Amino acid sequence: MYGNDFAPEQDAPGGGLLGQVEAAEAALREAAARAREGSPTPGADPAAYFADVIDADQKIEPRDWMPDAYRRTLVRQIAQHAHSEIIGMQPEGNWISRAPSLKRKAILLAKVQDEAGHGLYLYAAAETLGVSRDELVELLLDGRQKYSSIFNYPTLTWADVGAIGWLVDGAAIVNQVPLCRCSYGPYARAMIRVCKEESFHQRQGYEILHTLAHGTPAQQAMAQDALDRWWYPSLAMFGPPDGDSTHSAQSMAWKIKRFSNDELRQRFVDMCVQQAEVLGLRIPDPDLRWNDERQAYDFTQPDYDELMRVISGEGPCNRQRMEHRRRAHADGAWVREAATAYAAKRAGRTRAADQREKVAA
């Protein structure tokens, strides 16, 4: 997933999103440098030590004691994040073969490739919690773990590739930047890496839309249509409103999550309004207006019933996305088996050669 720190205007407050990522990394180093009183003395209460580490804004590391619920929450969240990266390759991958210029084709291919890489970083982070990637992939393929609902919408035109870069990756990074400060070390480090790698993507979705919005009438219409279809699903990416969000309070106490769904959604809307103006595109919300009192935009909430339907499997592309992933996994089984068999044969040969050497000696 990618950032939307593309408009120079956005760089001003707080140094932009990439600046926030760097600040998070600096904070991580700084916290690591603050000496702690050794480690839990034998016989001391590990839960109290865990709480101390969290309170001190230090990182929990893989072999530390942690509450089971903390571990379970992290495994679920990191895995679903990883699944989202992997499934998220499909809607954009859909346009690699038809990208309208060789330059766009190269950028899109590199972007989809990075999503695979980010998925792997995240699976690796999840594995430090004692689950295997194979188990997590099974949970995805069996439909027992979810991925971001946004990827169940289709990419119908080239402008959708731009809209995904601008809105979907934009919403994702608003979510992800705070995760760079997550209390679990491997997750925080993976997120820092992911967010930093996105520097080359940050502008690409916006640039696609900007070019279209300043192109032929047909291209302009394509851009507006994409914004019309992706706006509300992007707002829904932040999850249900705070009152209905079941996991939020505990996750915030554990410093896995740093801001509420509604806070992040508001932040996203406030960023997008001016960016849409520069594009010359109309955000499809007649009630969108600046609220001087709140110093934020009032806006229409997405249809959360639709979000729930899509999460429960009734979005336009849920079945297609899962079938595609299952087929790729099943079609690749013989290749993975061959590589395993080859490795075993070769290990056997090496052992046999060692034996011969010993005998000869």
Added chain:
Amino acid sequence: MNGPFDFTLALGDDALVAAQRLGEWATRAPEMEEDIALANIALDQLGAARLLLSYAGELEGAGRDEDALAYLRDDREFRNCLLVELPNGDFAVTMVKLLLLSAYQVPLYTALAGCPDERLAAIGAKARKESAYHLDHSALWVKRLGDGTDESHRRAQAALDQLWPYHHELFAADPAAPVDPATLRAGFDAVVQPVLAEATLTRPETGWTPGGGRDGVHTEHLSFLLAEMQVLHRAHPGARW
């Protein structure tokens, strides 16, 4: 083929069509790590294609850039070899195809790096390192598939049987070209034979040597590949992207 334009165009088309096929693997690879590797190789081929097509456009001097050459020619005007346009098939077909292609491109780009045309020499110097990686990757996989399980061996042998006849076209003599492809065969054989031997694969015995790509006479597959690749660009004549 004659002249540097045709030669450069043919190499550019090889790389472009190879990139288009490899790009089709995105989201479909047998393992997530391999998705990344295949995308890397596709990006290398695409990068080489852009350099070669841009230069071909300059040599032609008719104002065509890389996109005009990629998107606005029909299949009869493409000069790529048949090997790269054949459908991806299974992973064995893709890896054997990549082995044959990169075992040709490594000596080709190496020779190009020493040719008098400075632009071609620079492209060759850059691309030969990338091709060496493609060769390494495909050789590694052909060995694993050939000497893996019974099923993978069967698939790898079938892939070799299917693709082997198409490699002859790569070495058709063209003494006037900046690099005569006929001179590259020894380098190809020296690389491919040991890989096939280690992979326990048998070179098929057949006298069939399909060709014609360099003259714009292709398989039926190319027109479909181009239809998909060019559809959006052609739907909006003159538009910027």
Added chain:
Amino acid sequence: MSEQNEPPRTPATSPLWEVFVRARRGLSHTHVGSLHAPDAELALRNARDLYTRRQEGVSIWVVPAGAITASSPDEKDAFFDPAADKVYRHPTFYEVPDGVAHL
């Protein structure tokens, strides 16, 4: 698709490898993450593709994760405290005279 109902195939689970990258000459290898690969050769290739897509490294190590023995946090004091009193190992122990650079 009927995969869900089919019996699971032999799982071709490939082992986990830890990856260490030397970012630049003069620096030591640093742990960057992990990946899966059936053997060392593929692990090295995969590590190149995954962790050095942006020229982040000049040298890569891959180590089977199973070959690493890790200390427990509980043992931390026993393991690491002996070094804590050897402050002469830390460069800040030494006073650097003013005007000396590149030390």
